[in-house]
Amino acid sequence: MTNATDARSSALTGLAAVLVAGGAALVSVATGAWQPAPATLTAWSLALAGYVLVYVLDAELLVRRPLLPRVPAAPLLLLLGLAVWFLAPGLSWMATLFVVTAASWTTVVGRGGLVALVAVQSVAVAVGMVLGGADVGIVLALTGTFASFQAFAVAVITIAEREAAGRAELDRAHSRLRATHEELRAAHAELRAATALLSASSRDAERLRIARDLHDGVGHQLTALALELEIAGHLAEGEAARHVARARAVAKDLLGEVRATVSALREEPHRLAETLRELLGDLPGLEVALAVEVPEPPAQDVALAVGRAVQEIATNTLRHAGARRLDVAVVQDDDGALTVRAHDDGRGSPAVVPGNGLTGMAERVGALGGRVAVESAPGEGFTVTVTVPRAPGEVRPGARALTVGRAGAGRDVGRVAP
Incomplete structure (x- = not known):
């Protein structure tokens, strides 16, 4: 039948x-x-x-x-x-x-x-x-x-x-077609995330390369020029001595500007909000609301850990949650730590069993002294909270970087403005 x-x-x-x-x-x-x-x-x-x-x-x-x-x-x-x-x-x-x-x-x-x-x-x-x-x-x-x-x-x-x-x-x-479609959605999200993170890493690498070239090339040449002009100032007399003195002052000013530019390039903040927007933009079949309230830019390794965590959250939502909406908020706590709170409106689960993705996220965040908490209940979606110290801290012996539990989803995050 x-x-x-x-x-x-x-x-x-x-x-x-x-x-x-x-x-x-x-x-x-x-x-x-x-x-x-x-x-x-x-x-x-x-x-x-x-x-x-x-x-x-x-x-x-x-x-x-x-x-x-x-x-x-x-x-x-x-x-x-x-x-x-x-x-x-x-x-x-x-x-x-x-x-x-x-x-x-x-x-x-x-x-x-x-x-x-x-x-x-x-x-x-x-x-x-x-x-x-x-x-x-x-x-x-x-x-x-x-x-x-x-x-x-x-x-x-x-x-x-x-x-x-x-x-x-x-x-x-x-069923196989739906599974394949879900895999393609997740793969698309992973590809977008990898592209965004690679772009951010490439920008950082290029910025540091330019800083090194300025310091090692132009900076050293200006230093040598300033020394030569100082020697020339001792040897020159009259009008020539005045011109050499002015040239030496200009060389010193240029050297100061190069050093300031190198310092600015090295300390340029990681554009976290821009990276996350690229990472979460246009995910197939999923509406994403992102809010980033970080008054001070994070360190590069902290920003990278946050980006990887958001990537894993988006991938898990596409693969397993059956959700239509994902809310992600990134805030800076009073102590300077960055906290990512993400909630989806998917089917949820009575028991969260961490897989390789969650375990890897917890290991990456735990290496910086942070922690990951996952909460879910049937019909209430998943809530993931990731906390990363502003500066990498020491990992306490026996500290648990990942905790799972059952709670009312959506209370901490709610809907955030995109």
């Missing part, structure tokens, strides 16, 4: 057909239309009751799994159905049991076995009616009718089973 409800409905239909046929036989006994010997009636009743019992245990009517293995159940249904039929061959409508049996066998044997079953039960119908004294025309008509009913039942159930298998395969394909 296409689903559990269809399978249960079909099983109930088969059971109803058996009970109606059996009830009609009992009505015949009550009205005197069928007057079997007491022993025959007892045997027939036991056979029919056994058929109903086996059918119920096999058809998943009580629970959603067969209570009787289908391999022994199928032959039992055939034997009990034959017993019911041959004990009262005059009750032609009891051949309905053969149709129900044929439908039950579709999940047990292949096409060849089903053809053999229909043939055996059709022969049984013909033999029973001959034994019951029916004329040839009625025997042929009813045998052909019930053979057609069996074939039709087998065809319908087989088609339904194939449709169910096709639907199941299609569902699996959709």
